[in-house]
Amino acid sequence: MKVFVGSFYHEATTFNPFLTEIKDFTFLEGDKSLERFASTELFRNEEIEIIPSIYATAISSGILSEKTYRFFADKMITKLKEAIDIDGIWLHLHGSMEVENIGSGELALLKEIREICGYDIPISLTLDFHANLKDEFHQYVNIVRSYRTVPHIDQAETEQITAKLLIECMKNKTKINPSFIRVPIILPGEKAMGNADPLKSIFQKLEEIEQIEGIISANYFNGHAWNDTVNTSASVLVVPKSESYECLAEEWTKKLADYVFSRRHEFTYNVTVLEAREAIDQALSKKRKPVFIADSGDNTTGGAPGINTLLLKMFKERELGNKRVLISAIFDKYSFEKINAYQVGDFITENVGVGHDENSTPVPLKGKLIAKGDLLGFMSSANDKVGEVCVVSIGNIDVVVANRGDSFTTLNHFKRAGITIEDYDIIAVKQGYLFDELSAVSEGEILALTPGATDQRLEKLEFHHIIRPMFPIDNI
Incomplete structure (x- = not known):
């Protein structure tokens, strides 16, 4: 046969x-x-x-x-x-x-x-x-x-x-x-x-x-x-x-x-779900680490582009004390190319953010380039190199800038990017639900209700083609 x-x-x-x-x-x-x-x-x-x-x-x-x-x-x-x-x-x-x-x-x-x-x-x-x-x-x-x-x-x-x-x-x-x-x-x-x-x-x-x-x-x-x-x-x-x-x-x-x-x-959430600023407040209050914050509106595992800079802006506005934060990862090909031209250890002044909308407005990065690494794939191609990343440290916040949209869903994603996950108190990821390997090491999972292509609040999205009536958009 x-x-x-x-x-x-x-x-x-x-x-x-x-x-x-x-x-x-x-x-x-x-x-x-x-x-x-x-x-x-x-x-x-x-x-x-x-x-x-x-x-x-x-x-x-x-x-x-x-x-x-x-x-x-x-x-x-x-x-x-x-x-x-x-x-x-x-x-x-x-x-x-x-x-x-x-x-x-x-x-x-x-x-x-x-x-x-x-x-x-x-x-x-x-x-x-x-x-x-x-x-x-x-x-x-x-x-x-x-x-x-x-x-x-x-x-x-x-x-x-x-x-x-x-x-x-x-x-x-x-x-x-x-x-x-x-x-x-x-x-x-x-x-x-x-x-x-x-x-x-x-x-x-x-x-x-x-x-x-x-x-x-x-x-x-x-x-x-x-x-x-x-x-x-x-x-x-x-x-x-x-x-x-x-x-x-x-x-x-x-x-x-x-x-x-x-x-x-x-059908409902079985993790903590908060508005973005409240999610940051709660993450900062946690004594154990790491705490993961899911940037759910820009969830690349659900189809969002991974370009939003909203959480990065919010963390920069906060007093972090001795907390260390990782933003993984923001997709900005142009910014990546500029940063990648530097050597690890160099001090850089560049922006990250493609400026497609108000959620992806450019954010200044003034700090040290601390790592360059590989961007891995998703699910069955999770060990394949699909792109590259640069990691920039700006005080207590480290930002991963990628040359394509993706999500860090396994521990190997962080390792191949040149990141030691144990260094961070709070890790923001472009996900909705947290994937198993990350959930296993997490000391707290918070789903942040952020805007974007995968906004959890479906009523904020404009549907024109779905068959109606449809629960829960319609009361049936």
Whole structure:
């Protein structure tokens, strides 16, 4: 048997004004791409021939330019056209990719794939929990499974599960048609954490449904709130074992959707949430370190550009005493290039801040360049160098200036940037919820309600295309 595999993974935020381009992706093709998939070993153990295509992934950001989508889609489609007599297709996608002039990138890609291979070849997908799925999406796929952890730490496990299900489908030559229902809920991911109810109970419910004879996968998608599209919302997708169980899948899809909607009022934060100045006050009052402040409105893991200087300005206005503060990281390519021209140890006087809006106004940096380092990628490319940083010390505040938008989500991000995390009392990061490695060393987590492309206060954003009514924007 032969399986065609690949990944084209991106989560778009329509409130980010900057397009995502080819250079923003970590890109591998051919046999090198297979090293990134946990499914590779499973297929090889079953003596299945793997036809590799591409591995292309980028941190969440603005919508893809049409040119960028076509570059990666054409790479994958060309490989598919060259493949001969394949028995199945295995892909890892996100589910919330938006492309200029096209819309849903995943749906467009699947339509192109079906035009080439028809509908008899099964397609198995690994999808992100924050996918926004179009109503007709499920008509182009057979097997789907989403992550069951938030923050996401089970991508490899999910890839293995979707690979196993595809192998069984190919061996048994079964026809599989998923069932799908949209749930009219839109909320920030920070209100749906895997270790807290109601999501914890919803994940348990999915496991229970998958124990029912005839059901091989049950999925709840929270959706990605910062996308103003018709497919932005939560949803439920259930996969039957075969055609004979389709009615059962439809029944459980409805039950699961009702269950999720009945618990909509329970979605809330499970960390301290404060306005920006109050977040700084509380962080300064903490005796143990480090305390992390999430710059939630400029959350690059949720698609914001990472350009805001608001927290830096606020910290500069405060009396910090003996507290040391790290701002990680502000994206300003022009400022980075100017600072990078200096040598470590030099005293510099430069500005940081692109001046796109009032939240990213330039801030003077007068101090010493104390480090230069690497900027690492996100999630499955977290060990890949995707850019560079300079660290400038201005008194009690150290500022990381990066040549692209990204977030420090692991301890290695700080190490590779030349930063010793133990030196700081307060660390500001471009995140919403804190990622696991940072949470494990944190002595306090504060989500600051800052403005920006990923503002937690959805009522402050202008939605024109989402389907209404939608909870909690509408009282339903």
